Each structure stands twice: as structure tokens, then as C-alpha cells.
């Protein structure tokens with residue numbers, strides 16, 4: 101079964117579960133062989149396989165961000181947004197129990213280096229929704245103190261706003277309400293703002309990411325070398341590979 105799923109898969113065992121809000125659950129794992137022994141960069145992520153909701157032999161691959169990775173111990177956490185409509189990953193997370201197992205793999209997802217204080221850009225703009233909250237915590241922790249950071253998080257639930265972020269001088273956090281037209285993030289880029297010379301990061305729903313990316317490129321001189329963008333999910337659609345290991349057996 102492992103080989104049929106492709107790449108190298110590692111069994112990961114749930115060691116603890118803690119609900120951070122009514123919609124975000126942190127699940128800790130022990131897994132040998134998945135973490136980079138030299139350490140994990142901010143925003144590094146893994147891919148895990150989750151059973152289909154109606155055909156458990158079918159597996160779906162989804163991406164989740166590593167938290168508190170300890171390569172020597174093979175331990176780390178993942179924080180799952182339990183969204184509605186749900187999918188295989190959020191459904192699994194909602195009812196996970198200590199001792200449960202998931203298969204995980206790496207293919208890219210090595211995370212991002214953050215410049216030292218001497219080489220820092222004028223500031224960092226991090227834009228995303230609650231699925232990006234884990235990545236933002238790791239990035240904020242890595243950015244040298246004193247460099248301005250603005251975080252804009254699009255959210256749907258009232259209690260999303262209590263998700264903790266590192267506290268530090270120069271950090272501005274704006275929570276913006278999600279809107280059906282997916283414009284909450286792009287509309288948070290004010291005409292008076294000037295992000296030239298900043299590094300920017302946009303990881304959100306697909307359309308929201310596209311809209312913010314376009315404005316940052318057109319009006320704030322952001323380019324591939326200064327901006328990281330990635331759709332973390334797609335409204336109304338599942339995102340990620342699917343495999344049917346059973347049917348691939350010979």
C-alpha cells in the first residue's frame with residue numbers, strides 16, 4: 101500500500117490532541133524519517149493521506165504546516181482548520197484519537213529562509229486566511245526583531261481571532277472578515293500603503309490569492325523575487341492528489 105501511494109511514505113502516530121478554538125485542532129505526531137535532520141525552515145509543510153469519506157480504500161493527499169518540529173525525536177504538530185463544508189482531512193482531524201495513524205510524505209514543502217537583520221527587506225506583509233495561521237506563526241518567529249511585519253488574516257468564525265500569534269515590536273495584525281467575493285484580502289491593501297521594498301506572502305483561497313497577488317505586483321512592484329504566493333485551497337472544490345492503493349495492487 102505504501103508503494104502504491106507513490107514517493108516515500110512514513111507512518112505517523114497521533115500522540116496528543118488539543119482544540120485551540122472551536123474550529124482549529126492541534127494534533128501532535130511521532131513519525132520517524134519525515135523531518136529534515138538539519139531542522140525545518142519556517143512554513144515547511146508535509147503531505148498526509150486521508151481516507152475518502154465514502155470509499156475508505158481511496159486516499160486523498162492534503163498539505164499541512166509543520167509546527168514545533170523536533171527532528172531528533174521525530175515529533176511535530178499540525179494544526180487543522182475544521183471547516184464546513186468538510187473534506188477528508190478536516191473530517192479526519194475532527195474525530196482523531198491518540199494512537200491513530202496517518203501516512204505522510206515530503207515532496208518539496210521545505211519552507212522558506214528568512215533574511216538576517218542586515219539583509220532584511222523594509223518589512224514583511226503576510227496575507228492569508230486561517231489555514232495560513234500555522235505558517236504565519238513560524239514566519240513571524242523567524243523574522244528578525246525590529247523589522248516591521250503586517251499580518252492580514254481573513255476569517256469566518258468569531259473565535260478565529262483568538263488564535264495566538266507571537267507578540268513582538270513592529271507587528272501589526274489585522275483580522276478581516278471573509279466575504280463571498282473573496283476580496284477581503286485585496287481590499288485590505290490600502291491605496292495609501294507602500295509595499296515597495298517589502299517581502300510579501302499570500303497564501304489563501306485560490307481567487308483571494310490571485311486578487312491580492314495582482315494588486316501587489318501592479319501597484320507595489322512585487323515580483324517573483326520578493327513575493328511568495330500559493331493557493332492553499334479552492335472554494336467549492338477539493339484540492340490535492342487522490343490514489344486508490346487497493347486497485348493498484350497486482
Ligand SMILES: Cc1cc2nc3c(=O)[nH]c(=O)nc-3n(C[C@H](O)[C@H](O)[C@H](O)COP(=O)(O)OP(=O)(O)OC[C@H]3O[C@@H](n4cnc5c(N)ncnc54)[C@H](O)[C@@H]3O)c2cc1C
Nearest residue numbers: 163164165181187188189190231333334335336337338339
Ligand atoms: C502548503 C500548504 C500548507 C497548508 N497548511 C495548512 C495548515 O497548517 N492548516 C490547515 O488547516 N490547512 C492548511 N492548508 C490547507 C489545506 O491543505 C486545505 O484546506 C485542504 O484542502 C483541506 O482538505 P479537506 O480534505 O479538509 O478539504 P477538501 O476536500 O480539499 O475540500 C472540501 C471542501 O472544503 C472546502 N475547504 C477546503 N479547505 C478549506 C479552508 N481552509 N477553509 C474553508 N473551506 C475549505 C473546499 O472548498 C471544499 O468545498 C495548507 C495548504 C497548503 C497547500
